[in-house]
Amino acid sequence: MSTVTYLEAIRDGLHEEMERDESVFLIGEDVATYGGAFGVTTGLKDSFGEERILDTPISEVGFTGAAIGAAMMGMRPVVEFQFLDFIACAFNIITNYAATTRYRTGNGVPMVMRGPMGGGVRGGPFHSQNPESFFFNTPGLKIVAPATAYDAKGLLKSSIRDNDPVIFLEHKYLYRRMKDDLPSGEILVPIGEGLVRKKGGDLSIITFGSMVHRSLEAADALEKEGIHAEVIDLRSLLPFDEALILESIKKTGKALIVHEATLTGGVGAEFAARISEKAFEYLDGPVTRVASLDTPVPYSPPLEDMFMPSTQIITNAARKLAHY
Amino acid sequence: MSTVTYLEAIRDGLHEEMERDESVFLIGEDVATYGGAFGVTTGLKDSFGEERILDTPISEVGFTGAAIGAAMMGMRPVVEFQFLDFIACAFNIITNYAATTRYRTGNGVPMVMRGPMGGGVRGGPFHSQNPESFFFNTPGLKIVAPATAYDAKGLLKSSIRDNDPVIFLEHKYLYRRMKDDLPSGEILVPIGEGLVRKKGGDLSIITFGSMVHRSLEAADALEKEGIHAEVIDLRSLLPFDEALILESIKKTGKALIVHEATLTGGVGAEFAARISEKAFEYLDGPVTRVASLDTPVPYSPPLEDMFMPSTQIITNAARKLAHY
Amino acid sequence: MAKASTSKKAPQKRSTTKKSQARPSDTLTAEQKLELFRWTLMTRKLEERLTNLYRQNKVVGGLYRSLGQEGETVAAAYALHKDDLVGPLIRNLGALLVRGYPARDIAMQYMARGGGPTQGKDLNVHFGDVHTHGVVPPISMLGDVVPVMVGIALAARMKGEKRVALTYIGDGGTSTGAFYEGMNLAAVWKLPVIVIAENNGYAYSTPTNRQMAVDSMVKKADGLGIFGITIDGNDILAVYDAVHEARERGLRDEGPSLIEVMTYRRKGHAEHDMQKYVPKGEIESWEKNDPIDRYIAELVKTGVATKEQLEAITQEVTTEIESEMEIALASPPPNPSITLESVYFDPPLAEDHLAPYRETS
Amino acid sequence: MAKASTSKKAPQKRSTTKKSQARPSDTLTAEQKLELFRWTLMTRKLEERLTNLYRQNKVVGGLYRSLGQEGETVAAAYALHKDDLVGPLIRNLGALLVRGYPARDIAMQYMARGGGPTQGKDLNVHFGDVHTHGVVPPISMLGDVVPVMVGIALAARMKGEKRVALTYIGDGGTSTGAFYEGMNLAAVWKLPVIVIAENNGYAYSTPTNRQMAVDSMVKKADGLGIFGITIDGNDILAVYDAVHEARERGLRDEGPSLIEVMTYRRKGHAEHDMQKYVPKGEIESWEKNDPIDRYIAELVKTGVATKEQLEAITQEVTTEIESEMEIALASPPPNPSITLESVYFDPPLAEDHLAPYRETS
């Protein structure tokens, strides 16, 4: 057992997989000598050399494309975007090349695309985004979003071993704020499996990433009022654990979906749509969503605080739904 | 009155707006001399010269960026993507530059991004996409999707006059298949307003673009069985006409959402989510979606036909919902 | 803005080796030189046959010809070794033949048949298998194959394998950021990537001088800090030589090469393109510079083969294509049941979502 | 892959004009030369003051310094005319001062105050108004400002206005496809776009020779078919001259210019960067090549001003910054109510979606 942060868990996961499998390598801006903008890859160059930890020119299409080519040849590249906002620059080659190649040719492109995402750190419009929805309508891609150090490590290792392209969303707000006691043995969290973080019978809060923690806070607050919320951490978004969601809704009859990305077109809409189609008979209240406001991510603290779902807002929405 | 195709309606709209407003210009690959891959811009170079109809090198980031810069200066550029699949190459500069500039600085970027999209023409994975969902979670953008020649012209003219960036989705399957008798006066279709294409009380089919026509066919078929479907053509996706949708659902109690993009993460999820939150009390059946299968767009006719929602499948889904 | 003009002269340079030095192609056996002839000819004949099928509405979608450019495509692919990798684009059908794909595969792709390499999921030359044929399957978005080839070369280096990665790109494609970012990576990492930059006068309707402000794509190589050369793309052995040398440079860790081949797209962008934008006489002038005619003359002049022998090969090729087309035409369309297959290695995600509505009414 | 080494010598070239010819900067009045001094100094002093505020936790987020590069930024902006447009990036704070934004604006941006030009919606130098100040607001994604400046120049040409568009880009930024696509457009269309390519040794931790395979960015200009020149970026008047000439070329419809300025980023990428990757002695050697020190020496030597006069200006600047900071510090944070404003020209789309849950519990 050792206590590690979310950030260290990712680094450890990378380290273990690179040791286990020679075909794993890391590619991105300032990942080798500098160890990455947030220090996720600190020390990896010392362990694995510049041959497997590659600093690149500033060229998101270039190095993502190179990862695709290497993956075709049987390597298992891990691509770091310095901030995940910059994955937007590689949107075309990811959705059109990486995502379609198995379907078209039978040969897949196993690769992981990872980097720091999310708000709450006063990063402004271009260093705070939640890009999951951009890729959510592209079959062939997988998307995971760990909320804890344990899942960060376990999902990263599974992503590296997965045979298809996986977008691995690291929430930078959690990098140093989340810690877990990790067992020394192998940790593997299967892609596609969610988890009930807190049991409850009055309503289901369906969430992932940073919002897991605010949702749990909200659930704790409501507990004191006698409202028992079940909190589901999806962990994977594509594919997501529809069965777990439906099972919970069938029990509670009420669904509150919470995410940090903006509301309109956020992935929460898909969860809501599935619930209202597949658990219609069980619903005792409107499927409710709490998400950031439909604006770019503002920078200044009072604005960003207004923009993002607070624990208070989640609590209020959950209470309202519970009393419905 | 004159009968024009969907494609001609777009050309006429461009022509009228360029005549009306000197700041409107067109930029894209092979739009001048060749008149565009589908001939949408045929003849415009003769009318307005190479100064206002600009052939570009193959550089989607370059010419989209140039349009953004020109728009900042008070011009009203219309960007053509040869196929709208290639808008993916400009994803970053559209979502990060065009979409955020008004919010950040107060000065907007009025521009239209248009091109042929959609399947059914055996275009394969890279010439058939429905890209609306890629941009649907980006506040600051607008998205419209005309289904008829009338709306193509009216929405294009409104898009050019709009003060913010608009993605204008032309369905290439409709280019020559759809015709309308257009009045000679000015046609302007407001962005954000949907339309009831067919009235009915048993269920609401909410759709847009190419699927409007299949949905109407389905509704006609059901009529003979005594099932009266109301067909709503949203026309605009961002913003979309939530009020019209809710009004219809309050009447019919049942919602069937139909679109051509693939299911998971498609924009239909958002409509479903809004309905299940805001019309919950009125629902008499599960909110149902019919959309393409979660795969890249396959090329061969039997595969593409399997992939896309057919009139038959829409009919079946609507019938099932009506009988719920 | 500058006026269009595409009447560029094809330069006479053939390789980096001096006149006096031996050229790599000098060591080709007569058999090999005839093989080169055979593939080039087969490219042309196959495309002609496809045009025929297109007119019969048997081709699904568009048809893209390489008429006048067959030589550079084939010669470049031929100069590679078995272990090397090649990423052909739409106008490089010939490279697929050189790499061992039978004509039927290409025809079945074009006709959207179930027996084709992608089973009808993707179209025309959009296929390839790095493991079985050393061929990288392209996508339509121009430029993207370049960084992918860089990754291929990178993977080979990481595994300690001596392999080069070659791709083709049009004059138009070299305007893309993907081309630039990919080439820059290859340049900085000195990877054995070879790019055949096909200066064929046009990108769709856009002439080369509206595509770039340089008068030679060698300048693009200079701008990247890599080796660049312009050669006569309709001189088959010159292309062979240039690629052979680029390959050796690559394997000596001297980095990528950009080989500009001066050639001409004698047909429109696709079969539907009427080429109205082409100045009068331009096509005709390039017909006189046909790569196959020139190669035939060269083979005869250098005594590699007689006209009769070449005629015999032509007959063989025609016969082979006919029997290939028969096989292709006999292939049925794909079974719709494969539509949901192979999106992932794992089972499909949403297998069931239209199933409830599939029962007939 | 090549080893890192950044000990490049700054070349001595100053402009395209021959030694014997008059240099554009020769015509600057003493007043103008002192104005140049003033802006350069103010850039340094303001950034020092911001560092101070950063240490006091008053700056929200990161702080990016241009220490050692202030001269090139200011001189380039100063060489423009009032009607021209400039697109500064993060290390070009000085350009904003030249363009008339008071120091308080930058400070309020850095401190996320409501009185700043973006009212706290965006950060640091991410602001600008083409209409009031001729400043193009950048975004973080490197390279993207380049095609946007191309569109600015294009719009000016369409309107028949004689205006040039200048932006800056780092050595790292020139690796992006956006840079390449934008410059290629400008090249083909011969638009008056000027790019100051700042070769400051690093992109974050990555040295220039791991960023590109060319030893001079002039080669990138050659690769695009545009004018390129390398100059000493710490020679303020040399930068002025080069931009002045580029501007004239642009207005003569001779197309874009790429001006590589050799300089050095003496601080880390941002304040938190400890520069462990920098070889010993490198920073110190560049301290001796400080643009302000050199300019002071030049002003004194050429009799434009005495040391005392320059000292007086320095005092003035310091005083001005102090009063500016007072104003900035007095600005309150923005009112949360503006969060939903100005997403569109039309009213916000989903004004109400969290409203029902905002009532306190």
Ligand SMILES: Cc1ncc(C[n+]2csc(CCOP(=O)(O)OP(=O)(O)O)c2C)c(N)n1
């Ligand atoms: C990124 C991108 N933009 C646009 C297109 C549409 N398109 C297909 S081929 C073509 C012209 C290509 O010209 P060139 O690269 O010179 O190749 P050639 O056709 O001459 O062989 C264009 C514009 C595309 N495939 N990809």
Ligand SMILES: Cc1ncc(C[n+]2csc(CCOP(=O)(O)OP(=O)(O)O)c2C)c(N)n1
């Ligand atoms: C497209 C993109 N990728 C990555 C980044 C992250 N990033 C910000 S600054 C920087 C280094 C920039 O180096 P350079 O262009 O040389 O400018 P300098 O910092 O030296 O002024 C990087 C990698 C970014 N802003 N944009």
Ligand SMILES: [Mg+2]
């Ligand atoms: Mg071409």
Ligand SMILES: [Mg+2]
């Ligand atoms: Mg730099």
